[in-house]
Amino acid sequence: MEKPDYIEEKFRQSFSEFTVAPPGRVWDGLQKILHPKPVPERFWARISDLSWFSPPTVKRLVFISSATVVLFLFLVYFMTSNNHAIRGHAYDGESRLCGGTAILYRIQDSTVPLDSVNHYRTEMVDDNGFFQFPDVDPGRYLLHIFPQGHEGLDENLLPSSFDWQKYAEQAEIIVISTDDVNADVHLPPKENLLK
Amino acid sequence: MAESEKKDYIYYQNLKILPLIDTDQDLVARCLRREMASQQLFYNRFAPRMFGICLRFAGNSADAEDILQEGFLRVFAKLHHYRGEGSLDGWIRRTIVTTAINYYKKQCKFHHEVDLHEATYHATISEDALSMLTTEELLGVIRELPTEYRTVFNLFVMEGYSHCEIGGMLGIPENTSKSQLHRAKALIRQKLSGMGFTDK
Numbered sequence: 001m002e003k004p005d006y007i008e009e010k011f012r013q014s015f016s017e018f019t020v021a022p023p024g025r026v027w028d029g030l031q032k033i034l035h036p037k038p039v040p041e042r043f044w045a046r047i048s049d050l051s052w053f054s055p056p057t058v059k060r061l062v063f064i065s066s067a068t069v070v071l072f073l074f075l076v077y078f079m080t081s082n083n084h085a086i087r088g089h090a091y092d093g094e095s096r097l098c099g100g101t102a103i104l105y106r107i108q109d110s111t112v113p114l115d116s117v118n119h120y121r122t123e124m125v126d127d128n129g130f131f132q133f134p135d136v137d138p139g140r141y142l143l144h145i146f147p148q149g150h151e152g153l154d155e156n157l158l159p160s161s162f163d164w165q166k167y168a169e170q171a172e173i174i175v176i177s178t179d180d181v182n183a184d185v186h187l188p189p190k191e192n193l194l195k
Numbered sequence: 196m197a198e199s200e201k202k203d204y205i206y207y208q209n210l211k212i213l214p215l216i217d218t219d220q221d222l223v224a225r226c227l228r229r230e231m232a233s234q235q236l237f238y239n240r241f242a243p244r245m246f247g248i249c250l251r252f253a254g255n256s257a258d259a260e261d262i263l264q265e266g267f268l269r270v271f272a273k274l275h276h277y278r279g280e281g282s283l284d285g286w287i288r289r290t291i292v293t294t295a296i297n298y299y300k301k302q303c304k305f306h307h308e309v310d311l312h313e314a315t316y317h318a319t320i321s322e323d324a325l326s327m328l329t330t331e332e333l334l335g336v337i338r339e340l341p342t343e344y345r346t347v348f349n350l351f352v353m354e355g356y357s358h359c360e361i362g363g364m365l366g367i368p369e370n371t372s373k374s375q376l377h378r379a380k381a382l383i384r385q386k387l388s389g390m391g392f393t394d395k
Contacts, residue, residue, distance in 0.1 A: 005380070006322050006325065007325065007380065007383060007384070007387075008352045008380075010325050010326065010328070010333070011333060011337075011352055011353065012352060012353065014328075014329075014330040014333050015247065015251060015330065015333070015334075015353055018244075018247035018251075018330055018334075019243040019244045019246070019247050020243060020246045020247050020250060021242075021243050021246070022242050022243065022246040022260065022263055023260065025260070026242070026246075026260050026263055026264050027235065027238055027242070029264050030238065030264050030267055030268065031231070031234075031235075033268060034229075034231070034234060034268075034271060035229075035231055
């Protein structure tokens, strides 16, 4: 019988009860794999779970193409829109008016006197004298301010077209083309106009 | 209290918890229910011994940790295959050894043919001097072996597999297993001789 190799024996004996505590990170890693923390559901996962989409590739394709079309339409709208705003303050002489009505008239053609104007829009003048007409189509306009809401105010001030002018024929024409327009209106006191 | 019983405690926020687990079978049943505390108890009970095996098979500690983690993942995944026949320790040990083999199979081939005579190293190692060596020093010697030799040496000497079985496990001819063991032992003698353990 072959004599056992004493080197082999030495190794066997030494390692028969050999134990080493593994570093804590091994269990930590193991635990993370065995019990992963729930990941919050992503937006895309929620979309793709909709039952009316079926294979995942189709779902993605439909979603991406829809989003692209919507984005494209938004871009086209904002790039091609020439509409702008007319805004400003109405003044009682030099101080701001406390409320009223602002009326915008659109000039249909270039004839003077301006009897071919059409009412375009009406906005309120707030307590700070501010008024605004958002999203106004390109064109030529006249602005008319009627002071209201404060005792005595409408008696002292006349309705006025754009900037100090009582009569539409004298009023400055507001042109909307490429930019917003700031149109401050100074209402002429009645007595001044009567002179 | 026995040392082995102390290990079965789980500490959670400084509270000592002793799960009511009597047998390995009970522990396995709880692990199969994916109870984290039981899995930790299972790991705490078997990991130190298995890490010792991994250290023998691995060339370095980082590889040993990887093998241990991969091995325990495999153990938990295949725990339902354990029928309670034979010791749980032995079943886990075989799984860990298989994991270690697969780990190195990915990295190297075990087909290195060696002429039996080429690998012979004739120095005689003193048996008395050898008995002075610590386990850590022997571990150092094993870990310096090339992967193929270390694996065959571990399987044959430590795990008790035959050359035929090793051939099947590593996908190599039986004679290759023999020659690799021969060369592994020659290298060990050479290294021990270098450490001054030769007969005067």
